Amino acid sequence: MSLITCNDLTKLYGSKTALNKVSFEIQPGAPIALVGPNGAGKTTLFNLLCGFLKPSNGSVRILDQRPGERSLIGNLAALPQDSLLDPSLSISAQLSFFAQLQGLSKAESLKEADRVLDLVDLRDTAKEKPTALSHGMGKRVAIAQTFIGSPKLILLDEPTAGIDPANAKKIRSIVSEQQENTNFLISSHNLDELEKLCDQVLYLENGSLQQSISLKNQTEKNDFITLTMEQTQTANLVNVIKLMNGIKHVEHSQQDTFIIEYCVNEEPNLEIRLFEMFSQNKLQYKSILRGKRLEDTLFS
Numbered sequence: 001m002s003l004i005t006c007n008d009l010t011k012l013y014g015s016k017t018a019l020n021k022v023s024f025e026i027q028p029g030a031p032i033a034l035v036g037p038n039g040a041g042k043t044t045l046f047n048l049l050c051g052f053l054k055p056s057n058g059s060v061r062i063l064d065q066r067p068g069e070r071s072l073i074g075n076l077a078a079l080p081q082d083s084l085l086d087p088s089l090s091i092s093a094q095l096s097f098f099a100q101l102q103g104l105s106k107a108e109s110l111k112e113a114d115r116v117l118d119l120v121d122l123r124d125t126a127k128e129k130p131t132a133l134s135h136g137m138g139k140r141v142a143i144a145q146t147f148i149g150s151p152k153l154i155l156l157d158e159p160t161a162g163i164d165p166a167n168a169k170k171i172r173s174i175v176s177e178q179q180e181n182t183n184f185l186i187s188s189h190n191l192d193e194l195e196k197l198c199d200q201v202l203y204l205e206n207g208s209l210q211q212s213i214s215l216k217n218q219t220e221k222n223d224f225i226t227l228t229m230e231q232t233q234t235a236n237l238v239n240v241i242k243l244m245n246g247i248k249h250v251e252h253s254q255q256d257t258f259i260i261e262y263c264v265n266e267e268p269n270l271e272i273r274l275f276e277m278f279s280q281n282k283l284q285y286k287s288i289l290r291g292k293r294l295e296d297t298l299f300s
C-alpha cells in the first residue's frame, strides 16, 4: 500500500497556480518532511490530501483512496496549521466527541480520550477547559486529537510553529514515540527539527516539487561531514582538506562552514584525521557533525 500518490497534481486559485504538476509517491515508514518557503503550496497540498480542496488537474490518492472517501475516516487524521479547541468544552469532552464521530460509544470514547491524552502526557488536563492551557499544551491536545482511532496516517501542518522550546521538544518526542504506530507527514520551517525526525524530505517551491531527498541514505552511508570553523581561520582550508585521504569533494557552503564528502572505506576515521590536521595547523573548530545538514542539502 502506498501512503500518498500524487500525479501531476495541480491547484489553481483563479489565475494563481498554487501547485504545479506535483508528482511523488511515498511509502509507509519513518516520518516524511514537507518543506518550502512561505507560499510554496504546503497548506494547499495538505488541504488536497484531506479532501478539503479538489485538484484543478492531476490526481491524488491517499492510502489508495480518493481524499474525502468515507473509508478514510479513522485512518487519516490531520492537524491544520490554525487548529482551535472549543473554549466552552472540557478537553475530555471534546476529544470524546471526536471519538464518537468515529463511531465509538460514549464509554469507549471517554477511554479513548484518556488514552490519547496519555500519549501526549496531558492526562491531568482532561477536566480542564482549553483556556486553562498554555498555547503549547493546547497544541499537544490538538495532536492528541489526531491520535483518536489510531489512524494509519497523520498530517501535521507546522506542529511546533510559535511553540516554546520545551513544548516543541515534547511534540518532537511524541512524534518520535508514535512513529512505530503510525505514519506522519510533517510540514515545518524548522529544518533542524525535521532532520531529527524524518527520513525523507519533499521540498516545494513556487508550487513545484523541487527535490525529494532521502536523509536515511545519507546518514547510513556516513559519507558527509559538516565542519564549522572559527570564522577567521577558513582561508585555504578547502585545499588543505582536499589533500586528505578519501576526500571526494569539499564545499565551502557558508562563511565558516564546510561540507565534506568522503569515502568511508578509504578513510573510516576522517574526524580523527581532521583533529590532527587542526592541531598541526593550529586551527580551531566550532563543531564537526556527521552527515550533511538538511539546510545545506536543500540550499546548496
Ligand SMILES: Nc1ncnc2c1ncn2[C@@H]1O[C@H](COP(=O)(O)OP(=O)(O)OP(=O)(O)O)[C@@H](O)[C@H]1O
Binding pocket: 013, 016, 017, 018, 036, 037, 038, 039, 040, 041, 042, 043, 044, 045
Ligand atoms: N484561498 C486562496 N485564494 C487565493 N490564493 C491562495 C489561497 N490559498 C493560498 N493561496 C496562494 O497559493 C499559494 C500557496 O499557498 P499555501 O498557503 O499553500 O502556501 P504554504 O507553503 O502553506 O505557505 P506558508 O508556509 O506561508 O503557510 C500562495 O501564493 C498563496 O497566496
